[in-house]
Amino acid sequence: MTATSDREQIAALAARANDNRVNLDFETEGMTLNMGPQHPATHGTLRIVARLDGEQVISAEPVPGYMHRGYEKLVEVRSYPQINTLVNRIDWLGSFANEVPFILAAEKLMGVEAPPRAQWIRTILFEMSRIANISLFLGDYGLQLGAMTAGFYAFRDREHVLNQIEAATGGRFHPNFDRIGGLKDDLPKGWITDSHRAMDKLLAFCDELDDLLVGNEIFQSRTRGIGVIPRDIALSYGLSGANLRASGVDWDLRRDSCPPGLVYDQADWKVWTHPDGDCFGRTWVRLQETREAALIVKQLLDTIPSGPVMAKVPRIIKVPEGEAYVETENPLGAMGYYIISKGDLVPFRVKIRSASFNNISVVPWVARGAYVPDLISILGSLYFILGDIDR
Amino acid sequence: MGLVESGKLPKSLNKLLSISRKYSIWAYQWGLACCAIEMGAAFASPRYDVMRLGVIPFPASPRQADLVVIAGTVTDKLAPAVVRLYEQMPDPKYVISMGSCANCGGPYWDSYSVTKGVDQLIPVDVYVPGCPPRPEALLEGILLLQERIAHEDMADRWKGEPIVVG
Amino acid sequence: MSQLSSADTTTETPAEEATEVEIDERRQAVLDELTARLGDAVVGSHIRPGDDLWVRVERAAWPEAAQVAKALGYTWFDFLSGIDWLPSPFGRDMDAQVDLQVSGAPVKEPAPLVQGYAGGDTRFQVFARLYSIAAGMGIHFKADLPDDELSIGTWSRTYFGADWHERETAEMFGFHFEGHPHLVKLYLPADFQGFPLRKDFPLLARRVRPWPGIVDVEPMPGGDESEGEGE
Numbered sequence: 152m153t154a155t156s157d158r159e160q161i162a163a164l165a166a167r168a169n170d171n172r173v174n175l176d177f178e179t180e181g182m183t184l185n186m187g188p189q190h191p192a193t194h195g196t197l198r199i200v201a202r203l204d205g206e207q208v209i210s211a212e213p214v215p216g217y218m219h220r221g222y223e224k225l226v227e228v229r230s231y232p233q234i235n236t237l238v239n240r241i242d243w244l245g246s247f248a249n250e251v252p253f254i255l256a257a258e259k260l261m262g263v264e265a266p267p268r269a270q271w272i273r274t275i276l277f278e279m280s281r282i283a284n285i286s287l288f289l290g291d292y293g294l295q296l297g298a299m300t301a302g303f304y305a306f307r308d309r310e311h312v313l314n315q316i317e318a319a320t321g322g323r324f325h326p327n328f329d330r331i332g333g334l335k336d337d338l339p340k341g342w343i344t345d346s347h348r349a350m351d352k353l354l355a356f357c358d359e360l361d362d363l364l365v366g367n368e369i370f371q372s373r374t375r376g377i378g379v380i381p382r383d384i385a386l387s388y389g390l391s392g393a394n395l396r397a398s399g400v401d402w403d404l405r406r407d408s409c410p411p412g413l414v415y416d417q418a419d420w421k422v423w424t425h426p427d428g429d430c431f432g433r434t435w436v437r438l439q440e441t442r443e444a445a446l447i448v449k450q451l452l453d454t455i456p457s458g459p460v461m462a463k464v465p466r467i468i469k470v471p472e473g474e475a476y477v478e479t480e481n482p483l484g485a486m487g488y489y490i491i492s493k494g495d496l497v498p499f500r501v502k503i504r505s506a507s508f509n510n511i512s513v514v515p516w517v518a519r520g521a522y523v524p525d526l527i528s529i530l531g532s533l534y535f536i537l538g539d540i541d542r
Numbered sequence: 543m544g545l546v547e548s549g550k551l552p553k554s555l556n557k558l559l560s561i562s563r564k565y566s567i568w569a570y571q572w573g574l575a576c577c578a579i580e581m582g583a584a585f586a587s588p589r590y591d592v593m594r595l596g597v598i599p600f601p602a603s604p605r606q607a608d609l610v611v612i613a614g615t616v617t618d619k620l621a622p623a624v625v626r627l628y629e630q631m632p633d634p635k636y637v638i639s640m641g642s643c644a645n646c647g648g649p650y651w652d653s654y655s656v657t658k659g660v661d662q663l664i665p666v667d668v669y670v671p672g673c674p675p676r677p678e679a680l681l682e683g684i685l686l687l688q689e690r691i692a693h694e695d696m697a698d699r700w701k702g703e704p705i706v707v708g
Numbered sequence: 709m710s711q712l713s714s715a716d717t718t719t720e721t722p723a724e725e726a727t728e729v730e731i732d733e734r735r736q737a738v739l740d741e742l743t744a745r746l747g748d749a750v751v752g753s754h755i756r757p758g759d760d761l762w763v764r765v766e767r768a769a770w771p772e773a774a775q776v777a778k779a780l781g782y783t784w785f786d787f788l789s790g791i792d793w794l795p796s797p798f799g800r801d802m803d804a805q806v807d808l809q810v811s812g813a814p815v816k817e818p819a820p821l822v823q824g825y826a827g828g829d830t831r832f833q834v835f836a837r838l839y840s841i842a843a844g845m846g847i848h849f850k851a852d853l854p855d856d857e858l859s860i861g862t863w864s865r866t867y868f869g870a871d872w873h874e875r876e877t878a879e880m881f882g883f884h885f886e887g888h889p890h891l892v893k894l895y896l897p898a899d900f901q902g903f904p905l906r907k908d909f910p911l912l913a914r915r916v917r918p919w920p921g922i923v924d925v926e927p928m929p930g931g932d933e934s935e936g937e938g939e
Binding site for chain 1: 762783787792824825835848867873914
Binding site: 188196216217218219220221224225228236237240243244287302303306307310323324325537538 | 574575576579580582583586587588589614615617619620623649650652653654655656673674676
């Protein structure tokens with residue numbers, strides 16, 4: 152990477168940035184800071200090329216693609232059950248949540264609906280993967296900001312949820328449990344009691360982190376007022392999930408347009424928003440979401456109806472011709488699958504709308520004018536999974 | 543240390559060195575995809591705790607690492623970075639390929655952008671299969687690697703076949 | 709309301725039908741509004757009652773459609789991508805027809821090129837989705853791209869999020885977005901050849917070696933025999 156002292160170039164960059172937050176009064180040399188592809192703050196292989204003026208970031212451009220596996224091409228040569236296996240690996244922290252919108256879109260085209268018991272279990276597992284996902288964020292974000300303890304706590308308590316997911320589905324990470332028309336299996340014996348216990352531990356973990364991390368003064372001073380994303384910008388970039396709610400947009404797909412096949416209306420819960428739109432707001436909203444998710448799971452566990460977990464579907468799945476789009480509120484934000492079917496064993500085209508892709512595209516905007524250490528706060532708080540960006 | 547490389551070291555001294563190396567592996571984690579999280583669980587979580595095996599998981603740079611765990615999908619765009627990382631490590635160096643993607647491409651075996659197996663780029667000592675492998679599987683891979691290191695003649699480092707955990 | 713009621717209700721019940729018609733009217737109203745503002749530029753549309761709305765616009769009116777939709781409250785940018793309607797010249801095993809003919813396989817007529825909802829005349833289409841949080845509805849926009857001029861105006865001035873989506877679409881399909889500030893490759897290495905999401909881009913690994921799990925589509929014991937083999 153070249154370091155240039157060409158002040159005009161910096162001025163031109165700043166002019167392109169068209170933003171008065173950049174201060175050019177200091178006669179500092181510009182330089183290019185290259186983070187990644189392997190960098191702890193990118194938890195994965197994202198590369199950030201930042202132009203600096205002193206310690207201030209003039210422009211930061213993420214370079215994704217180091218994890219691009221070509222999902223949209225690969226799914227065109229795979230049958231629907233095979234795709235189900237594959238899409239688990241998009242957002243690998245909340246794997247089950249990736250399956251659900253895909254299965255719901257296919258169900259919509261086929262006109263089948265899962266039996267109530269399957270819908271309940273689906274929702275429970277969906278929320279459990281949300282907890283598995285976001286609890287790691289809380290730990291990892293602390294780790295990035297220098298609070299090592301939070302990371303160990305998160306890895307410790309996350310195991311409780313993973314154990315429950317594993318007990319129900321057989322997979323710690325990639326359950327591949329959802330089927331068109333229902334679920335692979337019913338719950339094992341004693342799972343509901345164990346899950347209650349696990350959720351209690353998770354609620355305690357949330358309280359712990361509330362004190363330990365979010366209530367910490369150093370943490371607050373590193374995140375409050377940093378990386379502010381206003382409402383309009385967030386909408387225009389297509390941010391979703393906690394990133395959007397932290398900018399004051401009261402919108403949650405689970406509550407506002409929950410697709411048929413999930414039973415969020417059967418639990419009493421709350422959507423949290425934060426008015427500030429800064430790093431702290433995003434972390435805080437995520438912490439509340441983890442807590443709400445645990446509460447949703449606890450409520451739904453008590454009301455699971457009995458019955459079968461699989462509707463009648465043909466053994467060889469051919470999806471009728473048509474187009475369907477289903478979007479759900481995944482741990483990282485809105486995730487959707489646009490399926491175009493021509494009545495074959497394989498879909499004709501699947502567009503995967505992943506949340507992190509949009510969430511991370513705001514980085515050039517929000518990092519402008521920030522300081523280098525703040526860049527870590529901002530990147531961490533936007534919370535992305537590389538597989539979800541690159542697909 | 544010219545003696546070590548030329549293989550002229552007395553046997554007993556060689557053994558002592560090998561045992562010391564066995565219990566002081568500095569492992570650089572190259573977490574790429576899903577496997578990175580299981581590797582994190584193995585390395586950072588109190589439940590699996592890799593340090594009890596004599597593995598120190600947090601070197602700041604590949605230049606002070608003895609072992610690199612390639613955990614996840616390697617793409618063609620990333621391949622040069624993997625090679626550069628390997629070249630930065632001092633000898634003797636060891637590579638664990640963790641997960642199906644790093645072993646052979648895994649579920650992306652037909653992709654246009656994924657490198658089908660990290661062993662096309664760098665020599666691999668231990669293959670840990672799974673998608674992703676459980677943390678226990680990675681620990682088993684590390685134990686097997688330690689066995690190899692303990693009985694290894696440092697001069698002919700590359701004599702043996704790779705180990706497949708499983 | 710008992711706990712099971714929402715799951716048990718099917719589309720046959722009168723209550724559900726009533727809401728469907730209502731939502732359908734809402735979508736029709738949006739479509740009418742779009743037609744009124746865009747005029748002749750709206751060349752096709754499709755409504756699935758209670759679910760979604762598809763609107764196909766002229767290529768020249770593509771940027772304007774975004775502005776109009778934004779003015780109508782569709783402020784949340786969902787995604788933008790492309791479609792290649794060409795039926796795949798390769799089967800699922802990615803064997804080219806020309807190769808099969810050499811080994812004596814019968815010549816297969818290529819399937820006709822059929823576009824999806826809201827119609828279309830060309831092989832390539834751009835499609836995008838916008839969402840209105842206030843109305844709780846989304847619109848799918850589509851536009852035709854003629855083969856000899858694969859270029860269309862950019863949305864990145866109206867929706868900042870379209871920036872990356874257009875870069876992705878450009879490298880995957882080979883489209884050009886006029887007025888895009890920085891249309892370079894996003895995912896693929898700079899020297900990558902070809903446009904992977906076009907249907908005539910083969911997955912070479914499949915051509916070299918048939919998929920090892922192909923047994924999956926063989927008829928299962930007790931399954932419906934007629935639905936056995938794929939192509």
